[in-house]
Amino acid sequence: MSNSWQIKVPGSTANLGPGFDSIGLGLSLYLTLEVTLQNEWEFVHIGDNVPSDTTVEKHLIYKIAQQVGKQYNASLRPCKVEMKSELPLARGLGSSAAAIVAAIELANILGELNLSTQDKLNISSQIEGHPDNATASVLGGLTISSMDEQGNVDTLHIQEMDAAFVVFIPNVELKTSDSRGVLPSQLERGYAVRASANANMLAASLIAKDYVRIGRYMEADLFHEPFRAELIPNYNEIHEAAKLAGAYGTALSGAGPTLISIIPLSIQGQFIEAMKKQFPTHQIVLTTGASAGIQVTTYSNSN
Numbered sequence: 001m002s003n004s005w006q007i008k009v010p011g012s013t014a015n016l017g018p019g020f021d022s023i024g025l026g027l028s029l030y031l032t033l034e035v036t037l038q039n040e041w042e043f044v045h046i047g048d049n050v051p052s053d054t055t056v057e058k059h060l061i062y063k064i065a066q067q068v069g070k071q072y073n074a075s076l077r078p079c080k081v082e083m084k085s086e087l088p089l090a091r092g093l094g095s096s097a098a099a100i101v102a103a104i105e106l107a108n109i110l111g112e113l114n115l116s117t118q119d120k121l122n123i124s125s126q127i128e129g130h131p132d133n134a135t136a137s138v139l140g141g142l143t144i145s146s147m148d149e150q151g152n153v154d155t156l157h158i159q160e161m162d163a164a165f166v167v168f169i170p171n172v173e174l175k176t177s178d179s180r181g182v183l184p185s186q187l188e189r190g191y192a193v194r195a196s197a198n199a200n201m202l203a204a205s206l207i208a209k210d211y212v213r214i215g216r217y218m219e220a221d222l223f224h225e226p227f228r229a230e231l232i233p234n235y236n237e238i239h240e241a242a243k244l245a246g247a248y249g250t251a252l253s254g255a256g257p258t259l260i261s262i263i264p265l266s267i268q269g270q271f272i273e274a275m276k277k278q279f280p281t282h283q284i285v286l287t288t289g290a291s292a293g294i295q296v297t298t299y300s301n302s303n
């Protein structure tokens with residue numbers, strides 16, 4: 001019988017501009033949990049990018065895992081969870097969605113729930129409130145989704161993107177809830193129609209792999225970026241510099257404050273070098289789409 005597992009979940013960038021609350025892309029930056037059965041629950045945090053508090057009862061991963069266990073009338077075997085992460089918190093790289101997806105997988109293992117992929121998509125998107133990050137963390141790759149009022153998620157999953165991505169992470173946090181707080185509750189119809197047309201063109205360009213158009217429409221959002229831009233350090237400067245250095249386009253990553261550029265694979269080295277010189281206070285990271293979503297490795301007990 002197994003007594004330890006590794007759960008590895010990719011972070012994600014949501015929206016890609018006008019795909020607000022719908023489009024997500026898994027990134028090759030990971031949250032990793034090493035799980036070992038023991039008599040009591042325990043969380044051990046390793047390195048940066050993890051909350052400073054490790055109290056079991058308040059831990060997001062513990063709370064979500066218990067909530068999911070309860071939903072399926074299953075009790076979870078206690079365990080030690082050693083957690084490390086490449087996803088800075090509250091920066092728009094889907095750390096909360098990755099944590100929720102990891103917690104659902106944890107409940108799935110410890111409660112022997114036998115969840116299907118569709119169950120994981122539905123539960124994680126319902127908890128997040130929108131399916132963009134959660135579906136990308138579950139499946140990897142690019143996801144285009146809609147969630148109905150009952151919380152049923154329909155996702156179209158596109159695996160490969162022939163481009164690289166560069167994230168510009170500022171040294172400040174911005175909670176997704178705060179960044180959603182500046183959005184208007186209503187949009188005038190003509191404005192909403194233009195916003196929706198840009199989102200349609202982004203989705204069509206992603207499926208057609210028309211990278212020039214992908215870049216153009218990533219920069220044509222009307223749903224959220226116009227209202228969030230003033231919260232984002234160097235919003236205009238990074239857009240302009242990235243375009244001059246050869247990016248197809250740049251958008252807010254999720255709710256921000258990170259910005260993300262999509263660039264041709266051929267210019268990766270020179271692009272990073274130029275951006276690091278121009279934005280020395282940002283952490284600038286070259287990444288790619290994650291080819292896989294949740295990955296579970298089971299270690300069998302030799303005793």
Ligand SMILES: Nc1ncnc2c1ncn2[C@@H]1O[C@H](COP(=O)(O)OP(=O)(O)O)[C@@H](O)[C@H]1O
Pocket residue numbers: 031050051059060061083085088089090091092093094095096097099174175176177254255
């Ligand atoms: N691995 C984790 N373990 C526990 N809590 C986490 C983890 N990752 C994220 N969180 C919680 O989620 C919050 C960030 O969520 P959010 O504001 O939605 O930003 P993000 O864009 O990073 O998802 C953190 O401040 C923390 O409370």
Ligand SMILES: N[C@@H](CCOP(=O)(O)O)C(=O)O
Pocket residue numbers: 012014015020021022091092093094095096130132133176179180224253254255256
């Ligand atoms: N569609 C959401 C995405 C939030 O992503 P996060 O990575 O910032 O949590 C939004 O734009 O609010």
